[in-house]
Amino acid sequence: MATAAEPIGRMAPYGPEHLAILMFTVLIAGVLALLGRRIRGTAAEDRLLRALGWIMLIATVAWVIWGMLPGHWNIYQSLPFHYSDALRVITAIALITRAGWAIAMCYYWGLTLNLQSIITPDLNYFDYPVLEFAMYWFLHIVAFVAPILFTWGLGYRPTWRGYGVAYLATVIWAGIALIANAITGANYGYLSREPEGASILDLLGPWPVYIFWEAVLIAVVWALMTWPWQLNHGQRYSTVDRLGTIRRKPTGGRSRTSAQHMI
Template identity: 40%
Template sequence: MFEPYGFSHGIVAVVFVAVSALLLVFRTAWTSRVLAVVIVAVQMPFQIHTMLPGQWDIAYSLPLQLCDLALIAAVCALWTHSPAATALTYYWGLTLTAQALLTPAYRGPDFPDWQFLMFWGIHLFTMWAAVHLTWGAGIRPDWHGYRLTLAATAVWAVVMLMFNALAHANYGFLNAKPGGSVLDLFGPWPLYLVVAALLLAGVWALITAPFTRAAARSSR
């Protein structure tokens, strides 16, 4: 079984840093679309597998986690360089998705099981896309993207709270904490949702401000 902060977790962290560095060094006109194709080719079979009769469970098989949606946004952003999709990839990818690397909720089989590869593929590919789009392709976050991401996240949270209640699921950990995550610091339900929302809004503002200030200085 996978153990947080164990050997395989350390290898994942090293792979993340190494590939991120390569994406920053080898920046070409076709890198974005190649990465988009690789993500689809690698992750699509895993997603299909989770929806087969032997694996299907409404509580986890649907791609409704915010990390799943972030990966979809990442593919769209890589292929089109859409500012909206890039904003979602940046904010979701470098904060929420990154939590998997810092405090992984995964407790399944270790490498090379397909569940291990799917879990880490979703998270690493999204973070790599965010790194490439922001510092490789040079698509910087701005306050419009910040507001769009806040609105999209709020809509997703409301919809998923209702879906979770109907399906007896816990997508996004909105109805219960996973345990062993940063959410443990934020109090019981529903207080931890309010604290997390306020913290996200603040952190996203902090990682937007340096880019907008730099853009304002360059325009002057």
């Protein structure tokens, strides 16, 4: 079995760089939410989402290829089996196509599973710290702010069907990551052992106990992320068709309506 290269450094959680990135992330999320409200239903909305989606997809594919080059290969990091690896592609699909299943997964994964990588980053440097720092944060920040743009900016709403799709996809991806871990000895998804650094998982007990509690916590938190939208949708929306597409009532004197869906 191939061995992994040893890291040459590691970003200190809650150091100056991390705190600056957290503040930048909050700022970008707020700006995109406000911008989304201004361009909702216009041609600029489509242009913005497609541009962000293609940038995300190109960066994701390029980074995977970069990690698999002989000089950068690391069996513990290079294979795309972390949840964040799948989320990057899903986020790009959501931005480019506005597919309901992709927006749903973008919402649930991006605001919870991906958030762990932002709050408690496990960022090791192997070859080029500046590049590795920039790509780590770019990919995780886009995956975090995209669902905020969709939901609080453009008016897309989560549904119980989307909740079920996202949870089922989470279980399926866990199975895929476990198979990859068994073959490679890696720890994709942090499903085979605890992360090396401090993380939110430390609060849920040792491995494998934390996997059970993580599954329970995800189910509860995602339900709480769905329930308020569904509780009030009857007061805010005019029609819901059989495919789960919700059409927003015109607000603020605007005459247009826009299909807002998250399966």
